[in-house]
Amino acid sequence: MPVGFNPDDMQKLDEVVATRRRVKRGGLLFSNGDPFTSLYAIRTGFFKTCISREDGREQVTGFQMAGEIIGLDGIVSDYHSCNAVALEDAEVCVMPFANVEELSREFPVLQRHVHKIMSREIVRENGVMMLLGNMRAEERFAAFLLNLVQRLHARGFSQSELVLRMTREEIGSYLGLKVETVSRTFSKFSEDGIIEVKQRYVRILDPDALKKIFNPQTFY
Amino acid sequence: MPVGFNPDDMQKLDEVVATRRRVKRGGLLFSNGDPFTSLYAIRTGFFKTCISREDGREQVTGFQMAGEIIGLDGIVSDYHSCNAVALEDAEVCVMPFANVEELSREFPVLQRHVHKIMSREIVRENGVMMLLGNMRAEERFAAFLLNLVQRLHARGFSQSELVLRMTREEIGSYLGLKVETVSRTFSKFSEDGIIEVKQRYVRILDPDALKKIFNPQTFY
DNA sequence: AAAAATCCTTGATCTAAGTCAAACGGCCAC
DNA sequence: GTGGCCGTTTGACTTAGATCAAGGATTTTT
Numbered sequence: 001m002p003v004g005f006n007p008d009d010m011q012k013l014d015e016v017v018a019t020r021r022r023v024k025r026g027g028l029l030f031s032n033g034d035p036f037t038s039l040y041a042i043r044t045g046f047f048k049t050c051i052s053r054e055d056g057r058e059q060v061t062g063f064q065m066a067g068e069i070i071g072l073d074g075i076v077s078d079y080h081s082c083n084a085v086a087l088e089d090a091e092v093c094v095m096p097f098a099n100v101e102e103l104s105r106e107f108p109v110l111q112r113h114v115h116k117i118m119s120r121e122i123v124r125e126n127g128v129m130m131l132l133g134n135m136r137a138e139e140r141f142a143a144f145l146l147n148l149v150q151r152l153h154a155r156g157f158s159q160s161e162l163v164l165r166m167t168r169e170e171i172g173s174y175l176g177l178k179v180e181t182v183s184r185t186f187s188k189f190s191e192d193g194i195i196e197v198k199q200r201y202v203r204i205l206d207p208d209a210l211k212k213i214f215n216p217q218t219f220y
Numbered sequence: 221m222p223v224g225f226n227p228d229d230m231q232k233l234d235e236v237v238a239t240r241r242r243v244k245r246g247g248l249l250f251s252n253g254d255p256f257t258s259l260y261a262i263r264t265g266f267f268k269t270c271i272s273r274e275d276g277r278e279q280v281t282g283f284q285m286a287g288e289i290i291g292l293d294g295i296v297s298d299y300h301s302c303n304a305v306a307l308e309d310a311e312v313c314v315m316p317f318a319n320v321e322e323l324s325r326e327f328p329v330l331q332r333h334v335h336k337i338m339s340r341e342i343v344r345e346n347g348v349m350m351l352l353g354n355m356r357a358e359e360r361f362a363a364f365l366l367n368l369v370q371r372l373h374a375r376g377f378s379q380s381e382l383v384l385r386m387t388r389e390e391i392g393s394y395l396g397l398k399v400e401t402v403s404r405t406f407s408k409f410s411e412d413g414i415i416e417v418k419q420r421y422v423r424i425l426d427p428d429a430l431k432k433i434f435n436p437q438t439f440y
Numbered sequence: 441a442a443a444a445a446t447c448c449t450t451g452a453t454c455t456a457a458g459t460c461a462a463a464c465g466g467c468c469a470c
Numbered sequence: 471g472t473g474g475c476c477g478t479t480t481g482a483c484t485t486a487g488a489t490c491a492a493g494g495a496t497t498t499t500t
Contacts, residue, residue: 055435057355075335101335114335122296132396179447179448183450199448406479
């Protein structure tokens with residue numbers, strides 16, 4: 001949460017996030033076409049957001065964990081344009097967007113915070129465009145693992161161990177790859193001694209190798 | 221510009237966009253690493269935004285035309301993370317972000333407007349992720365042409381004729397394709413009687429064919 | 441505990457798009 | 471005008487990743 005608030009401010013801020021909502025694993029927090037009312041701050045659990053076309057093709061647009069905000073897609077048209085699916089039992093803070101806007105007007109720090117969250121999402125998606133448009137399977141996968149473990153580490157988890165909350169298929173959808181390719185890349189990295197994999201559990205044995213695959217230039 | 225303002229309000233709004241800036245073809249409006257100060261509303265001209273990696277690979281993240289806003293990438297870190305290049309002589313309104321935020325607090329309509337612009341960009345990028353992750357060269361290209369002509373039409377230009385402001389290479393970079401593939405797709409569509417091409421000039425002869433390539437489901 | 445349904449892996453083959461190469465056509469500078 | 475430089479096109483060939491297929495492992499349901 002943003003800094004620079006006094007206790008009185010905190011009181012008001014609390015009002016915005018008063019209500020909570022639980023979503024079971026596999027459940028939808030919102031889906032394409034739902035009227036937009038609120039942003040959601042993830043308290044616990046793990047989500048994916050995805051869009052799907054009439055022809056059935058799906059694209060996972062992101063994976064979100066505790067502390068991250070989902071629902072920004074709904075602001076522009078007052079309807080959500082993607083699905084938010086819980087990948088494990090989750091709890092979110094419901095933040096009615098009208099309240100967010102009202103308090104933003106009152107507290108510049110909050111306003112700035114909201115703007116940064118949206119800008120961060122834009123920049124993240126720029127990076128995904130680079131991944132999808134220019135990079136090879138192994139590079140995408142290395143980037144994915146590094147990003148995931150970095151975000152987990154920022155939340156107090158290990159830098160080297162993680163338990164994947166998503167299937168190979170979902171990883172593939174996010175990275176623009178088919179399940180088989182994801183599976184082969186897991187195997188390849190495992191054979192090369194870069195990671196150790198047992199189902200959803202992954203241990204990163206050689207983070208530098210991953211970074212090198214993602215961006216060889218930084219090691220010269 | 222948003223509706224719901226009285227003349228007094230307009231006065232204040234004008235202050236935010238008081239300064240203008242010209243950028244010559246090929247010139248940079250801002251580039252990666254520049255301190256972020258302002259958003260830019262395009263008055264005339266045409267831009268591309270792109271990010272580049274140390275290894276030289278480039279990804280065009282968007283093409284922007286009159287009325288569109290660029291610079292949102294800078295909000296999150298106070299530094300720009302992409303380059304904005306004018307593809308033809310251009311003029312922009314410089315909107316210092318501090319002013320934008322200040323006036324947003326005063327005018328809920330403006331606040332809402334800013335939020336929608338950012339959300340629209342997020343949703344647009346979601347769509348690009350679908351293009352890059354799931355769609356084939358012809359589908360991407362059809363989507364690109366339809367999107368471009370639709371935006372031009374909204375600005376009073378023809379629904380069927382356009383002059384491309386970008387090179388084949390830049391189109392390819394945006395769509396995750398190589399120049400040769402872009403060129404071949406132009407030729408293919410031309411042979412199929414879907415478009416007529418002469419250099420940068422493109423005439424869409426069969427818009428339904430394009431829509432069908434982009435999304436066959438809508439025609440059943 | 442058995443059955444069913446997913447999810448994951450691996451091998452063999454195919455293909456869309458990339459790469460390499462060459463030539464052409466505008467356009468700008470001189 | 472003409473010479474050089476991009477940007478573009480087209481052809482021949484290669485390849486990364488997709489597709490197809492089958493089997494094995496885990497989790498969920500009954």
